[in-house]
Amino acid sequence: MHIEAIKLKNFKSFRDTEMRDIPGYCVVVGANGTGKSTLFDVFGFLKDCLTFNVRQALQGRGGFSEVISRGADENALIEIEIKFRMEIASIDRLVTYIVKIGQQANKPIIAREILRYKRGRYGSPFHFLDFSEGGGYAITNEEDFDKPDEDLEREEQTIGKDVLAIKGLGQFERFKAANAFRQLIENWHVSDFHINLARGSKDAVGYDEHLSITGDNLQLVARNIHENHPDVFEKIITVMKQRVPGISEIKPVPTQDGRLLLSFQDGAFTDPFIDKYVSDGTIKMFAYVILLYDPEPHPLLCVEEPENQLYPKLLTELAEEFRAYANRGGQVFVSSHSPDFLNAVELDEVFWLVKKEGYTQILRARDDEQLAAYMAEGDQMGYLWKQGFFEGVDPQ
Ligand SMILES: Nc1ncnc2c1ncn2[C@@H]1O[C@H](COP(=O)(O)OP(=O)(O)O)[C@@H](O)[C@H]1O
Numbered sequence: 001m002h003i004e005a006i007k008l009k010n011f012k013s014f015r016d017t018e019m020r021d022i023p024g025y026c027v028v029v030g031a032n033g034t035g036k037s038t039l040f041d042v043f044g045f046l047k048d049c050l051t052f053n054v055r056q057a058l059q060g061r062g063g064f065s066e067v068i069s070r071g072a073d074e075n076a077l078i079e080i081e082i083k084f085r086m087e088i089a090s091i092d093r094l095v096t097y098i099v100k101i102g103q104q105a106n107k108p109i110i111a112r113e114i115l116r117y118k119r120g121r122y123g124s125p126f127h128f129l130d131f132s133e134g135g136g137y138a139i140t141n142e143e144d145f146d147k148p149d150e151d152l153e154r155e156e157q158t159i160g161k162d163v164l165a166i167k168g169l170g171q172f173e174r175f176k177a178a179n180a181f182r183q184l185i186e187n188w189h190v191s192d193f194h195i196n197l198a199r200g201s202k203d204a205v206g207y208d209e210h211l212s213i214t215g216d217n218l219q220l221v222a223r224n225i226h227e228n229h230p231d232v233f234e235k236i237i238t239v240m241k242q243r244v245p246g247i248s249e250i251k252p253v254p255t256q257d258g259r260l261l262l263s264f265q266d267g268a269f270t271d272p273f274i275d276k277y278v279s280d281g282t283i284k285m286f287a288y289v290i291l292l293y294d295p296e297p298h299p300l301l302c303v304e305e306p307e308n309q310l311y312p313k314l315l316t317e318l319a320e321e322f323r324a325y326a327n328r329g330g331q332v333f334v335s336s337h338s339p340d341f342l343n344a345v346e347l348d349e350v351f352w353l354v355k356k357e358g359y360t361q362i363l364r365a366r367d368d369e370q371l372a373a374y375m376a377e378g379d380q381m382g383y384l385w386k387q388g389f390f391e392g393v394d395p396q
């Protein structure tokens with residue numbers, strides 16, 4: 001599954017914007033405050049809507065009045081539209097999910113929620129799910145493509161006005177597209193790595209399968225992979241050896257007082273280093289490799305500003321690892337304002353955000369003639385960025 005387009009209206013600084021033809025590996029650059037984190041939070045917001053309900057998802061972000069764009073009309077709705085590709089009945093289809101959120105008597109409501117795609121090669125997209133203000137229908141025999149539209153069976157339902165229809169219906173496999181989209185959002189992950197939290201020994205109790213947002217369970221996840229997926233662990237060590245000069249072995253080591261630490265063997269020395277004394281860059285690279293080679297990878301991964309603490313050379317390598325993850329089937333969005341990171345990405349992969357009159361605009365590197373021409377001549381994106389070729393951005 002692959003997200004191909006995102007359209008936002010009145011979602012915080014995204015007053016009216018669209019990203020189209022999004023690649024599997026998408027790098028979003030922009031100065032501080034241009035909306036990179038907000039863009040990723042679209043997925044976080046939807047995930048919270050699915051886990052809880054829309055009211056709670058809004059509350060966690062300061063309430064409806066904080067989420068709706070400043071200056072929006074009184075009756076304006078927060079609108080999120082996501083187009084994704086998936087195979088249904090052996091045909092690759094472009095599915096559109098739309099949700100519009102408003103307020104009624106100071107309570108958030110879902111004004112409209114639609115899931116649609118074309119049934120045949122021609123004609124307009126068909127609504128397989130269509131709800132407004134707590135009532136609507138979903139098609140139960142979605143995959144009966146031989147039947148004409150009018151023979152499809154509609155299941156009418158009443159749900160809470162602030163509950164997404166895909167939350168309930170998406171649990172059933174017969175609602176194919178709703179089910180797939182729900183899973184994509186539920187397994188979405190954001191990584192906002194904090195080196196201080198990742199370092200040091202950790203209480204060795206329990207197993208953690210996935211790296212946390214901050215990376216504070218790195219030791220536990222490493223042990224889980226080491227013990228339960230030795231082949232994956234070996235792969236991780238191979239990648240680390242390739243990427244970080246000197247590293248020859250990494251092991252999770254239990255301590256006598258019931259804690260767990262990581263030991264890093266440097267080929268030049270007999271005694272290993274414990275994670276407390278390894279360089280920031282090495283720990284960080286290890287955390288990203290653990291994240292990217294997760295035995296059950298996230299289908300949709302967002303990574304916040306990976307550049308801090310990493311040497312330019314490691315940034316290039318990391319950019320390649322993200323691309324490799326996307327090539328293995330996961331979709332990756334990375335935010336950055338590092339010229340060094342940008343030097344390792346391609347023209348097609350880069351979107352850049354600027355603020356215009358307080359609202360975010362999404363531009364694309366390949367749509368800029370000058371950038372495209374320089375890149376075609378073999379220039380590197382990061383240098384162009386540093387030299388101020390990205391209009392509206394002061395790289396300082
Ligand atoms: N409801 C809103 N309407 C308009 N702008 C908003 C709203 N909420 C937050 N913002 C703005 O959005 C920006 C947040 O950007 P953020 O996503 O944190 O940027 P980045 O991650 O690129 O540094 C801030 O400039 C903030 O003022």
Ligand SMILES: [Mg+2]
Pocket residue numbers: 036037038
């Ligand atoms: Mg940010």
